[in-house]
Amino acid sequence: MKNILIIGFVWPEPDSTAAGNRMLQLIELFLENNYNISFASTASKTDKSYNFDKLKIQTFDIELNNSNFDLFVKKLNPDIVLFDRYLTEEQFGWRVAENCPNALRILDTEDLHFLRYARQEAFKKDKELSLEFLINDITKREIASIYRCDLSLIISTFEMKLLVDTFKMNESILCYILFLLDYVDLNTIHNFPTFNEREHFITIGNFKHKPNWSSVIYLKEVIWPLIRNKLPNVDLHIYGAYASEEILQLHKKNEGFIIKGWAKNVEQVFKKAKVCLAPLQFGAGLKGKLIDAMLYGTPSITTSIGAEAMHCELLWNGFIEDDPENFALKAVELYTNKKKWEESQTNGVKIINHCYSKNTYGVTFLNKLETTKSNLEKHRLNNFTGLMLTHHTLKSTKYMSKWIEEKNKN
Numbered sequence: 001m002k003n004i005l006i007i008g009f010v011w012p013e014p015d016s017t018a019a020g021n022r023m024l025q026l027i028e029l030f031l032e033n034n035y036n037i038s039f040a041s042t043a044s045k046t047d048k049s050y051n052f053d054k055l056k057i058q059t060f061d062i063e064l065n066n067s068n069f070d071l072f073v074k075k076l077n078p079d080i081v082l083f084d085r086y087l088t089e090e091q092f093g094w095r096v097a098e099n100c101p102n103a104l105r106i107l108d109t110e111d112l113h114f115l116r117y118a119r120q121e122a123f124k125k126d127k128e129l130s131l132e133f134l135i136n137d138i139t140k141r142e143i144a145s146i147y148r149c150d151l152s153l154i155i156s157t158f159e160m161k162l163l164v165d166t167f168k169m170n171e172s173i174l175c176y177i178l179f180l181l182d183y184v185d186l187n188t189i190h191n192f193p194t195f196n197e198r199e200h201f202i203t204i205g206n207f208k209h210k211p212n213w214s215s216v217i218y219l220k221e222v223i224w225p226l227i228r229n230k231l232p233n234v235d236l237h238i239y240g241a242y243a244s245e246e247i248l249q250l251h252k253k254n255e256g257f258i259i260k261g262w263a264k265n266v267e268q269v270f271k272k273a274k275v276c277l278a279p280l281q282f283g284a285g286l287k288g289k290l291i292d293a294m295l296y297g298t299p300s301i302t303t304s305i306g307a308e309a310m311h312c313e314l315l316w317n318g319f320i321e322d323d324p325e326n327f328a329l330k331a332v333e334l335y336t337n338k339k340k341w342e343e344s345q346t347n348g349v350k351i352i353n354h355c356y357s358k359n360t361y362g363v364t365f366l367n368k369l370e371t372t373k374s375n376l377e378k379h380r381l382n383n384f385t386g387l388m389l390t391h392h393t394l395k396s397t398k399y400m401s402k403w404i405e406e407k408n409k410n
Helices: 018-032 068-076 086-099 113-124 137-148 157-166 186-191 210-230 266-272 288-295 324-336 338-355 358-374 376-381 384-409
Strands: 003-008 036-041 058-061 080-083 104-108 151-154 174-176 201-204 236-239 257-261 275-278 300-302 318-320
Touching (some): 003 018, 018 036, 018 104, 080 086, 086 137, 086 384, 104 137, 113 137, 137 384, 151 157, 157 174, 201 210, 201 266, 210 275, 275 324, 288 300, 288 338, 300 324, 318 324, 324 338, 358 376
Parallel strands (some): 003 036, 036 058, 104 151, 151 174, 236 257, 300 318
């Protein structure tokens, strides 16, 4: 049994975020393949944090800039250490490299943070995405983190292509692994509430996530009035964790714009809704809300950013529209056209089975993990940039951290 330590920037919240759901999928894959898992984080738990006791996973609270971590990780002596984003690797990667040099270091990017940030900045300035936006400080930090790790998990084919073609990264240190889902029998959709049994539109997403917040504002100001004009008796239910006062003030019952807050049962929320709206204007990675829509038989309408790398060029489970007027028209069509709605529902199941097979991608990932681990010395020698960055990080970050630790003692 191999030991794996996962260091989380936060404690996973699979009922609130796609990132939390993704982490739980990876954990379940490791458990199914007899890995012994420990999870550690500097963050405080919330009422939405996943209870790892269910899975009999040991958890540990760790501190930043504290050499106690060195003693902890030496004693644990993991075979594999997984960082859940580049920020975590920056904080603890050098300590792992120094104290457990033979441990395979994995970075789960979740999505490329620098791509999301670049798109957000381009959106603000009403410009196309270009190197002007792609090359920023976050890019330098995140790509350096990818190089320092032995493997980095990339969730989107678009992001793989960006790293390889634009930033000239070697594919040997990258591993494409998207959401890992079980096969869905097409007959399953016959057990879902039908077209006539469902009502209203839904949009969902953690409000701390800027693409979600922007999407809700876009719906409120532009798209929803167009839909509501055509369907005056239909409401839009907006779900999401961490709704701020600013979000709550958008609630307008007379306009059918209903802020619902955190969804305690995502499955039931989706199964009651007729259509999911996701007019994302920027972002990166794969969109958990759109996966949930497919899983629970709810056709959706999104933008090209929302659907990016999500459907393997198969027919979408609804429509993909960037123009707000066309988006609204297609929303009305999908809401009122039973035949199109049922076709879209079937398309969603086909996408899940073709693009997100746990059996296919899980096995590929584990094989790459084992191959890399068994040839770790050679693998690292072939990644000179990573060796160089690790060397300088050990020098600079190490002594900065020790200085902070000494300062905190005073």
